[in-house]
Amino acid sequence: MLLIFPPVGKPCEPPAGVALLSAALKTHGIDCRVYDANADGLLYLINSVTGKDAGDSWTQRALKHRENIIADLKDPSLYKNVDRYHQRVYDLNRLLTVSVDQTRFRITLSDYSDNQLSSVDSKALLKSADTHRENPFYPFFEERVRPLVSASASPWVGISLCYLNQALVGFALAGWIRENFPDKKLVMGGGLVSSWMSRPDFNNPFSGLIDVMIRGEGEQPLLELLGVPGTTKKHYIPDYGFAANHNYLAPGRILPFRASIGCYWSKCRFCPEKAETRPYSAQRAHCVINDLSAMAEAHRPDVVHLIDNAVTPAFLRALSKREFPFKWYGFVRFEKDFTDPEFCRALKRSGCEMLKLGLESGDQGVLDRMNKGTDLSVVSLTLKNLKEAGILTFVYLLFGTSFEDKPAARHTLDYVKAHQGNIDYMNLAVFNLPKFSEDAEGLATREFYHGDLSLYLNFDHPDGWDRRHVKSFLDKEFKKELGVGSRFRKNPAFFSSNHAMFFNDLETSQ
Numbered sequence: 001m002l003l004i005f006p007p008v009g010k011p012c013e014p015p016a017g018v019a020l021l022s023a024a025l026k027t028h029g030i031d032c033r034v035y036d037a038n039a040d041g042l043l044y045l046i047n048s049v050t051g052k053d054a055g056d057s058w059t060q061r062a063l064k065h066r067e068n069i070i071a072d073l074k075d076p077s078l079y080k081n082v083d084r085y086h087q088r089v090y091d092l093n094r095l096l097t098v099s100v101d102q103t104r105f106r107i108t109l110s111d112y113s114d115n116q117l118s119s120v121d122s123k124a125l126l127k128s129a130d131t132h133r134e135n136p137f138y139p140f141f142e143e144r145v146r147p148l149v150s151a152s153a154s155p156w157v158g159i160s161l162c163y164l165n166q167a168l169v170g171f172a173l174a175g176w177i178r179e180n181f182p183d184k185k186l187v188m189g190g191g192l193v194s195s196w197m198s199r200p201d202f203n204n205p206f207s208g209l210i211d212v213m214i215r216g217e218g219e220q221p222l223l224e225l226l227g228v229p230g231t232t233k234k235h236y237i238p239d240y241g242f243a244a245n246h247n248y249l250a251p252g253r254i255l256p257f258r259a260s261i262g263c264y265w266s267k268c269r270f271c272p273e274k275a276e277t278r279p280y281s282a283q284r285a286h287c288v289i290n291d292l293s294a295m296a297e298a299h300r301p302d303v304v305h306l307i308d309n310a311v312t313p314a315f316l317r318a319l320s321k322r323e324f325p326f327k328w329y330g331f332v333r334f335e336k337d338f339t340d341p342e343f344c345r346a347l348k349r350s351g352c353e354m355l356k357l358g359l360e361s362g363d364q365g366v367l368d369r370m371n372k373g374t375d376l377s378v379v380s381l382t383l384k385n386l387k388e389a390g391i392l393t394f395v396y397l398l399f400g401t402s403f404e405d406k407p408a409a410r411h412t413l414d415y416v417k418a419h420q421g422n423i424d425y426m427n428l429a430v431f432n433l434p435k436f437s438e439d440a441e442g443l444a445t446r447e448f449y450h451g452d453l454s455l456y457l458n459f460d461h462p463d464g465w466d467r468r469h470v471k472s473f474l475d476k477e478f479k480k481e482l483g484v485g486s487r488f489r490k491n492p493a494f495f496s497s498n499h500a501m502f503f504n505d506l507e508t509s510q
């Protein structure tokens with residue numbers, strides 16, 4: 001069968017879900033072709049820009065250097081100079097932006113929106129399918145996707161939606177396939193589809209367009225659909241053969257790898273993962289290491305992006321005992337193991353280049369109330385040990401939960417100030433309340449975005465610490481006092497943590 005990953009996602013690495021599906025199907029003798037329409041589609045739009053679209057000097061410059069910009073983004077030397085990097089990224093993004101009708105669409109290297117259709121409204125998604133000719137990717141579907149669908153002997157075409165930014169284009173693609181290939185059957189799955197389907201009020205509005213919707217891991221349901229029922233094998237080594245046909249914007253081959261499903265902690269009260277109650281499952285660490293090594297042997301990555309919600313301590317320990325021919329990075333929790341400097345050095349030797357850490361708050365009371373299971377004394381030691389080991393730290397902070405008030409947010413500011421020497425990157429987020437979380441039950445809530453598929457709510461903060469105040473605090477106090485944008489590393493535009501680890505060898509201090 002043909003599996004398609006539609007735009008828009010960050011075009012720097014292949015999608016993981018379809019690689020696993022491909023492995024599962026091939027293992028059971030089913031022919032499968034994966035097409036990363038995201039990576040190809042974005043470059044298609046970028047390459048569609050001509051002199052007549054270049055009405056300003058910025059666009060003209062970007063157009064003149066288009067090929068060099070793409071080549072530079074694949075060259076590790078660009079990642080030694082963060083300002084040069086940003087100039088290239090913004091120039092390329094400029095070409096993407098002007099490739100569409102800007103009065104209606106906003107497209108970047110990481111987002112997509114349409115001011116006439118909302119991606120959290122099922123009626124709008126169905127309209128996107130009906131009016132697929134209006135979608136900016138319509139010429140791309142005709143030119144690049146048509147030959148693939150025509151060549152596929154299978155009656156099934158799969159569309160994988162992982163991000164909200166893929167939804168409108170994914171449905172336009174579905175509508176286009178439905179109209180042009182009436183004999184094909186459509187199956188849709190992926191993280192976004194799973195989130196929709198895990199809503200208690202989900203009543204499939206897409207049954208007239210999509211033949212089968214799959215919630216959760218797709219391997220087994222897809223095999224059953226294709227006539228291989230009752231398989232017991234649950235783990236596959238991702239098949240990234242398709243990635244060799246695509247032009248990814250990264251200075252090396254990045255391959256995503258997932259060692260576990262769900263989150264081994266699953267207790268943070270603010271977490272959408274918890275609201276979706278995806279059961280946690282993982283294989284034994286040594287089996288996962290074998291799978292990782294087999295994937296590396298087959299596809300020779302320069303970087304492995306561990307895409308677990310949180311890499312388990314057992315797997316980290318197993319990683320620390322090996323020295324891989326690739327670098328790796330991923331999300332971890334502040335576990336006690338990191339308080340041992342030798343453990344952090346061993347991780348570095350194994351190839352660890354950066355760790356993403358969800359600190360959320362620098363106030364112990366907030367951490368306790370949100371059930372984060374994090375002790376700030378462990379955080380302090382972890383950040384210090386990782387810094388000394390040469391591992392970049394990407395720290396995620398979350399403001400405006402119902403567990404926080406302004407004095408607590410100031411504590412976070414003080415905590416970050418005191419530890420700024422050991423923090424490389426920061427991500428500051430304002431809290432969105434997951435619609436079906438247990439916390440939503442005790443709060444006065446309002447719709448955040450209008451749409452039956454919206455996953456978040458606005459709420460009245462019990463202490464008046466609402467979004468407006470939080471945003472103002474972040475801009476006027478937090479960022480100012482910390483010199484965010486000057487003293488910390490600059491978060492790579494559009495690509496963020498997906499490119500951040502490549503800057504571990506900066507030429508210039510920022």
Ligand code: SF4
Pocket residue numbers: 263264265266267268271272273274309310333358
């Ligand atoms: S550790 Fe992360 S993924 Fe796990 S429950 Fe907490 S916020 Fe969610």
